[in-house]
Amino acid sequence: MRVPFLRMKEIGKRFPGVQALQDVTFDAFQGEAIALLGANGAGKSTLMNVLGGIISPDEGVIQINGKTINIKTPKDASEIGIAFVHQEMALLPTMTVMDNMFISDYPVSMKIKINRAIMRKQCSEVLDLLGCRISPENYIRDLGTGDRQMVEIGRALLGQNKIFIFDEPTSSLSKREKLNLVRVIQKLKDEGMTVIYITHFLNEVYEICERVSVLRSGQVVGGGTIEEVQMINLVRLMVGEVKIEDRGTERITSVDNPIMEVSSLTRKGVYKDINFTLHKGEILGFWGLLGSGRTEVARGVVGLDPVDSVKMKISKNGELQPATPDTVRRQIGMVTEERRVDGLFLPMSVKRNMSMANLNNLIKKNSSVIDKSKENLLCDEFVDRLNIQISDKEQIVETLSGGNQQKVILGRWLEVNPSILIMDEPTRGLDVSAKAEIARIIVRIAKEGTSIILISSEIDEMMSLCDRFLVFNKGKIIADLAYGVSEDKLVGLAAGADEVIQEGDNE
Amino acid sequence: MKFDSNTVKLACSKTDSIIKKYGEKRRYRKIVTVVVVILIIAVIYIFVPRFFNPRNLKNILVQSSTLGLMAIGMTLVYLTGGMDLSIPSVMALSGIIGAILMQSGVNPVIAAIITILAGGAVGAINGLSVSALKMIPFVVTLAMMQVMSGVSTWITNSVSVVVPLSYINIVLFKIAGLPLPVYIFIVITAISTFLCKSTLSGRWLYAVGINMNSAKVCKIPADRIVFFTYVFSGSLAGVTGILLTARLGAAGPLMGSSNVILDVMSAAVVGGVSIYGGVGSPLGAALGAVIITVLNNVLNLLRVDFFPAQVIKGVLIIVFVALDSFRRKK
Numbered sequence: 144m145r146v147p148f149l150r151m152k153e154i155g156k157r158f159p160g161v162q163a164l165q166d167v168t169f170d171a172f173q174g175e176a177i178a179l180l181g182a183n184g185a186g187k188s189t190l191m192n193v194l195g196g197i198i199s200p201d202e203g204v205i206q207i208n209g210k211t212i213n214i215k216t217p218k219d220a221s222e223i224g225i226a227f228v229h230q231e232m233a234l235l236p237t238m239t240v241m242d243n244m245f246i247s248d249y250p251v252s253m254k255i256k257i258n259r260a261i262m263r264k265q266c267s268e269v270l271d272l273l274g275c276r277i278s279p280e281n282y283i284r285d286l287g288t289g290d291r292q293m294v295e296i297g298r299a300l301l302g303q304n305k306i307f308i309f310d311e312p313t314s315s316l317s318k319r320e321k322l323n324l325v326r327v328i329q330k331l332k333d334e335g336m337t338v339i340y341i342t343h344f345l346n347e348v349y350e351i352c353e354r355v356s357v358l359r360s361g362q363v364v365g366g367g368t369i370e371e372v373q374m375i376n377l378v379r380l381m382v383g384e385v386k387i388e389d390r391g392t393e394r395i396t397s398v399d400n401p402i403m404e405v406s407s408l409t410r411k412g413v414y415k416d417i418n419f420t421l422h423k424g425e426i427l428g429f430w431g432l433l434g435s436g437r438t439e440v441a442r443g444v445v446g447l448d449p450v451d452s453v454k455m456k457i458s459k460n461g462e463l464q465p466a467t468p469d470t471v472r473r474q475i476g477m478v479t480e481e482r483r484v485d486g487l488f489l490p491m492s493v494k495r496n497m498s499m500a501n502l503n504n505l506i507k508k509n510s511s512v513i514d515k516s517k518e519n520l521l522c523d524e525f526v527d528r529l530n531i532q533i534s535d536k537e538q539i540v541e542t543l544s545g546g547n548q549q550k551v552i553l554g555r556w557l558e559v560n561p562s563i564l565i566m567d568e569p570t571r572g573l574d575v576s577a578k579a580e581i582a583r584i585i586v587r588i589a590k591e592g593t594s595i596i597l598i599s600s601e602i603d604e605m606m607s608l609c610d611r612f613l614v615f616n617k618g619k620i621i622a623d624l625a626y627g628v629s630e631d632k633l634v635g636l637a638a639g640a641d642e643v644i645q646e647g648d649n650e
Numbered sequence: 651m652k653f654d655s656n657t658v659k660l661a662c663s664k665t666d667s668i669i670k671k672y673g674e675k676r677r678y679r680k681i682v683t684v685v686v687v688i689l690i691i692a693v694i695y696i697f698v699p700r701f702f703n704p705r706n707l708k709n710i711l712v713q714s715s716t717l718g719l720m721a722i723g724m725t726l727v728y729l730t731g732g733m734d735l736s737i738p739s740v741m742a743l744s745g746i747i748g749a750i751l752m753q754s755g756v757n758p759v760i761a762a763i764i765t766i767l768a769g770g771a772v773g774a775i776n777g778l779s780v781s782a783l784k785m786i787p788f789v790v791t792l793a794m795m796q797v798m799s800g801v802s803t804w805i806t807n808s809v810s811v812v813v814p815l816s817y818i819n820i821v822l823f824k825i826a827g828l829p830l831p832v833y834i835f836i837v838i839t840a841i842s843t844f845l846c847k848s849t850l851s852g853r854w855l856y857a858v859g860i861n862m863n864s865a866k867v868c869k870i871p872a873d874r875i876v877f878f879t880y881v882f883s884g885s886l887a888g889v890t891g892i893l894l895t896a897r898l899g900a901a902g903p904l905m906g907s908s909n910v911i912l913d914v915m916s917a918a919v920v921g922g923v924s925i926y927g928g929v930g931s932p933l934g935a936a937l938g939a940v941i942i943t944v945l946n947n948v949l950n951l952l953r954v955d956f957f958p959a960q961v962i963k964g965v966l967i968i969v970f971v972a973l974d975s976f977r978r979k980k
């Protein structure tokens with residue numbers, strides 16, 4: 144048998160209340176990509192954090208070419224040539240793209256002066272390689288989530304690295320960017336690099352990886368070459384049986400029950416003259432590429448970002464009445480795109496995060512004292528229903544796995560059960576079975592009368608859930624299509640028009 | 651495959667024992683704190699036996715109550731991620747206003763009420779600047795501190811305003827040997843701790859301090875909460891003004907001198923309140939106030955000069971802030 148280039152041997156790691164890794168042995172070879180798979184909370188990120196020097200394991204060693212090495216800090220890891228694209232992004236919003244890319248290792252000339260020309264050059268080379276259209280001088284705060292993710296990836300590509308860890312890199316990328324990433328990974332493999340790839344999208348595994356390794360509850364439960372394992376087996380290994388719900392073709396077509404009307408919504412330079420109506424019990428899809436305005440419009444509607452002009456009406460006691468984004472927010476639930484930026488309260492407990500939007504309903508009669516038993520009860524109910532992996536309700540949300548953090552946000556809004564729910568990438572970071580469960584829940588609450596605005600980059604999810612699609616492009620709604628429209632048409636509308644803009648953009 | 655029901659059961663029982671251990675670790679930390687406190691008391695007992703004189707202890711309680719009330723006000727502001735540097739100067743000015751009113755014949759009770767309202771009004775100005783005008787708390791309250799001490803000095807010509815004996819007698823009225831301020835301190839500590847820990851507004855307070863963006867998404871009236879904390883700290887400054895004026899027998903601009911703010915901040919920080927927001931409780935700040943007062947008292951009994959005492963206190967605060975940020979990192 145070949146000696147693996149990288150071997151993590153018998154790794155064990157225990158956190159308070161959970162054995163995150165137990166006796167995990169993980170091999171990776173040069174010139175190949177290995178997929179690291181597993182359900183939410185299986186221990187994938189923890190294993191990679193061990194490799195990246197972010198946490199130190201309780202047991203086990205790391206070997207490269209059969210030689211045991213010591214990785215104690217992230218700096219050790221990067222000196223060995225390990226590049227890590229983290230699941231949770233950590234960019235400095237007030238600095239530029241190139242500053243962020245070089246932050247840990249600025250090129251300097253004459254020992255003192257930061258050489259910005261070199262930075263700019265290397266940075267644009269990497270961005271070109273990734274097919275990313277942003278400039279090195281852009282500020283991170285002005286970028287959308289997808290572009291930020293590309294910056295994170297770009298950072299890993301700088302310098303002389305041998306091992307590349309991608310922890311769910313595609314969870315906020317659209318199709319075009321995914322393709323670029325696949326191309327880049329292929330190039331890395333051709334150059335003899337080692338790629339470790341974590342994802343919940345199995346099709347990506349088949350596209351990118353040669354081998355897989357599956358974790359379950361912190362233990363290796365299977366693996367092998369891609370030919371040896373079949374998709375169905377993989378799913379069973381990771382999460383057990385999954386019941387995928389197909390909504391079939393049953394859709395809402397009645398348009399006589401408007402619950403919210405938005406007209407001439409404009410924010411200069413972002414979107415212009417947006418008009419749409421949301422009906423009771425409808426699942427309305429906002430479809431478009433990253434940066435097309437779909438997220439921005441949703442945020443504008445609920446007053447999370449300022450808008451320049453808007454006319455809104457929202458249903459109160461069965462009648463449409465004038466409203467403003469700020470009043471609308473009080474009646475709407477919003478699962479935001481970036482859970483850590485404007486979703487979670489990271490240092491707070493799971494319980495408090497879950498009940499935060501629902502406190503008004505959790506107070507004792509005629510007082511403002513919180514009814515703790517009611518709070519506990521509801522928390523338990525949704526932890527159970529969403530199968531959130533925690534050691535205890537008081538666990539700090541920051542220490543949950545990425546997917547489980549997302550579930551906490553979903554639980555929060557299901558607990559409130561608002562009449563309108565906006566969900567921006569609600570299944571980001573969720574494993575296959577959790578995705579299926581969320582889809583089931585979305586369909587059910589819509590049936591019960593909740594109106595939903597759904598934003599997702601996953602066309603399958605959109606096709607199987609939405610009653611109607613608004614297609615966004617460059618800050619405009621370019622089509623309003625009922626269920627029944629073909630996938631090709633949706634993709635074409637979003638992407639095709641994108642090409643036109645690309646040509647127009649060539650200054 | 652090594653995955654059967656037995657391993658699951660094993661894993662579950664393991665998890666249970668780990669959780670228990672974790673709980674023990676927390677208890678262990680509490681024990682450590684208690685041990686440290688006992689040690690400190692022992693040291694004081696050996697080196698400054700006069701400290702345990704009942705009159706001195708009573709004195710400490712009375713002094714803690716004024717410092718503690720201000721620290722509680724500061725704590726609520728800290729919890730939302732803000733700060734209020736104007737507390738002592740507002741305290742002084744509202745005390746002066748009360749005293750002047752009484753000198754011109756206003757009923758002491760009415761004067762006291764006006765004193766509190768005056769403090770609250772200044773707090774409201776701070777609150778509006780921060781919440782509605784989005785100004786930086788540090789800058790706003792620093793400027794307010796300047797304005798307040800300026801006005802205090804100006805309207806009193808740096809001369810203390812004496813208050814009538816009847817007023818002093820009401821405010822320092824003794825129950826079971828302890829004067830009213832101590833009870834006020836205990837009651838306000840209890841109420842504000844309850845407010846923070848168990849009520850809607852309390853939960854919101856912490857949420858706003860931890861993540862303003864998330865708070866907005868969760869429909870929390872963040873601006874209102876922030877505004878309220880400044881009004882609260884201003885009003886408590888007013889209350890403190892009443893108590894301190896009675897204790898000193900007069901109100902003057904020196905009551906709010908700038909080293910008082912240092913004590914207020916230290917009390918909060920030593921009491922486990924984070925200056926980054928979202929962590930701590932009024933009870934902690936109240937205990938912190940007792941600790942700072944004890945420290946002042948001991949340094950005083952040991953006849954440590956003012957300046958070395960400042961150094962010792964300053965170092966102590968740095969240590970606590972360092973501990974705080976270390977704890978946050980963990």
Ligand SMILES: Nc1ncnc2c1ncn2[C@@H]1O[C@H](COP(=O)(O)OP(=O)(O)OP(=O)(O)O)[C@@H](O)[C@H]1O
Binds near residue numbers: 161546
């Ligand atoms: N600092 C920590 N303290 C306590 N528990 C932790 C900590 N970090 C991770 N865990 C726990 O370890 C387990 C594994 O988490 P990990 O992040 O590795 O999962 P994952 O496989 O990456 O899942 P996901 O697909 O959701 O990202 C989880 O149960 C998590 O709660």
Ligand SMILES: [Mg+2]
Binds near residue numbers: 188189230310544546
């Ligand atoms: Mg993870």
